[in-house]
Amino acid sequence: MSQTHPLFIEDAYLSTAEGKVTAVNDRGGILLDQTCFYATSGGQPGDIGFFEREDGSKIEIAATVNGQSKSEIVHVPSNEQAVPEIGEPLVLHIDWERRYRLMRMHTACHLLTVVCPFPITGASVGENESRVDFDMSEATDKVSVTEKLMELVNANHPVFSNWINESELEANPGLVKSKNVRPPQGSGRIRLICIGEDAAIDSQPCGGTHVSETGEVGAIHIGKIEKKGRENRRFRIRFGDMPQ
Numbered sequence: 001m002s003q004t005h006p007l008f009i010e011d012a013y014l015s016t017a018e019g020k021v022t023a024v025n026d027r028g029g030i031l032l033d034q035t036c037f038y039a040t041s042g043g044q045p046g047d048i049g050f051f052e053r054e055d056g057s058k059i060e061i062a063a064t065v066n067g068q069s070k071s072e073i074v075h076v077p078s079n080e081q082a083v084p085e086i087g088e089p090l091v092l093h094i095d096w097e098r099r100y101r102l103m104r105m106h107t108a109c110h111l112l113t114v115v116c117p118f119p120i121t122g123a124s125v126g127e128n129e130s131r132v133d134f135d136m137s138e139a140t141d142k143v144s145v146t147e148k149l150m151e152l153v154n155a156n157h158p159v160f161s162n163w164i165n166e167s168e169l170e171a172n173p174g175l176v177k178s179k180n181v182r183p184p185q186g187s188g189r190i191r192l193i194c195i196g197e198d199a200a201i202d203s204q205p206c207g208g209t210h211v212s213e214t215g216e217v218g219a220i221h222i223g224k225i226e227k228k229g230r231e232n233r234r235f236r237i238r239f240g241d242m243p244q
């Protein structure tokens with residue numbers, strides 16, 4: 001097992017970085033000493049992109065996932081790519097256009113949990129549409145939720161991270177909005193994603209990538225609210241203004 005230093009935790013805006021190959025696994029997955037490629041987790045898909053070798057040739061990366069543990073990040077090449085040498089330096093390039101849309105969408109999901117303060121039962125971030133499921137029995141309409149979301153976007157609140165330790169989290173169980181998923185235990189430190197001056201709008205544990213101001217989310221709307229069972233509602237967030 002090898003550890004990968006996750007550069008995206010400290011800086012979500014790193015679209016390129018340098019890394020050295022530490023291993024190539026038996027399925028061709030490439031491991032590096034450090035990476036700006038986010039690995040699929042917490043409902044956010046992993047990055048795609050390419051690695052640039054010293055001779056200028058490219059290795060296309062089709063997916064990024066965790067390996068045997070969360071501290072191991074595996075870059076999965078597309079079919080029929082060259083296999084790099086152990087120790088080889090590479091320049092890593094994320095498909096930034098796609099990632100930035102995911103960052104905007106992921107941040108929009110946080111804003112939705114502010115507008116709808118109910119326990120989250122599921123979430124999935126996508127390039128064009130995201131969904132968040134809530135344990136809520138009361139009905140709500142997509143126009144008023146969209147208005148409240150856009151108020152938060154237009155106020156351009158800061159989005160930043162704050163690190164706490166596990167005992168602080170245990171002392172504030174209300175920080176966890178997810179009904180079934182607990183933040184990973186055992187690492188000692190937990191990253192909170194905070195919104196607003198002094199986290200006045202929101203803070204919750206999250207390992208994903210986010211924009212640094214809510215204004216960057218841009219125009220979004222609730223495309224659909226579906227009733228999933230008696231006490232579950234699924235919200236679909238889409239980019240752009242609400243269709244008239």
Ligand SMILES: [Zn+2]
Binds near residue numbers: 207
């Ligand atoms: Zn998040």
